[in-house]
Amino acid sequence: MGKEPGILSTIACNLDADILSAAFPLLDEGRVEAIEWSFDTLYWAAEIPSWFTDLLLAYSQQNRLIGHGVFFSLLSGKWTKEQQHWLEQLKQLASQYSFDQITEHFGFFTGQNFHSGAPLHVPYTSATLRIGQDRLSRIYEACQCPVGLENLAFSYSLDEVKQHGEFLDKLVAPVNGFLILDLHNLYCQLHNFAISYEDLITLYPLERVREIHISGGSWEASVLEPEKKIRRDTHDDAVPEEVFQLLALTIPKCPNLRYVVLEQLGNGLKTESSRIRFRQDFLKMEALVQKSRSSLSRDVDNLFLPVQPLQKGPAVEDDMLHSQQLQLSHILETAPSYEDARQLLLASSLAGSAWKVESWEPHMLETAVSIAQKWKQ
């Protein structure tokens, strides 16, 4: 057991002029203790500027570079050549940089195009569990470092919200992986499903939380329920005070926490005032992290590496799940209204199945249609 070097104040840092401009004064002052890079967002670029590579290497050499995948579509029912290519790219990058950990998101992508779509929920079944465990094992084989999974903001029902933490725990168990607890995602769920923090947080395996995300989001009106506003995880605004309060409450509950990451979209950082606010958010986050350092004494007791050899074999697939995901994607992307989407779902193979479409909250189905059609545009 070694002494844990402490929780690191981290920013999500990609090759984006607005993010880098906002973060530059923090980098210049030496305040950014680690960076999280969404490595698969640059697969499109034939050439990465050498200064950006040098920035990544500077953190990599201190074991303070963490990789955050976006496009793997972990819980798609069918194994695709894009996923295989993603793994090959990851393996190559892992030989170039020393990632301290690699993470991905829960869910599957709507959309036929691998790079257009939104991540959505899947039912918690033995089939989705097998697929998720298989994919996480493949990610570990490619990167050879701790692997983790982020909680999803979007859910269709309160039951899904309550069971999310337990299912994430089962998914990462074979690779002895960890969780990213995205507190803005949690905030979305607290608001959208009217559940208390105290009730929800205890349903997560907090000893597996190695990373916390904080970010901003936006409110969306519901046509179905005009008095209700839906909270969405759009990463395009400053961090709400409520999320900072969640951070202060949650850090002491996570004995294996190593990274607290401020995420914000570049398109929300185009004005000087938004960049100043970003830096203020970072300093606020940093203060909470430093406060926890002085009050918490922690030893590393979980390296989050597999404790036994991982099973190898053909990629796990499920034709029925794949077919249902295609049907759901098509319905969400093309239905002209919530009511049309509901009728189409009830006439699809998702009806009467583990998807439990009959109990989906109307305002969340309405939101799912909105999300899917936004990304399809």
Add this chain to the structure above:
Amino acid sequence: MKLPKALLGAILVGITVQTTGCTQEELPGPRTEQGGEKGKEVVKVPDNCTACGMG
């Protein structure tokens, strides 16, 4: 974590003249692939890049 001054200087120049965001139109050396209309070369860029936010 302290970064070397030379690196900070290079980043500053880079974000001024080189960097582009996912949604900006001018991208540095994007890969191209066949498959556009009538086999034309199309630029493959991550439109609506969800890396930037998950909707």
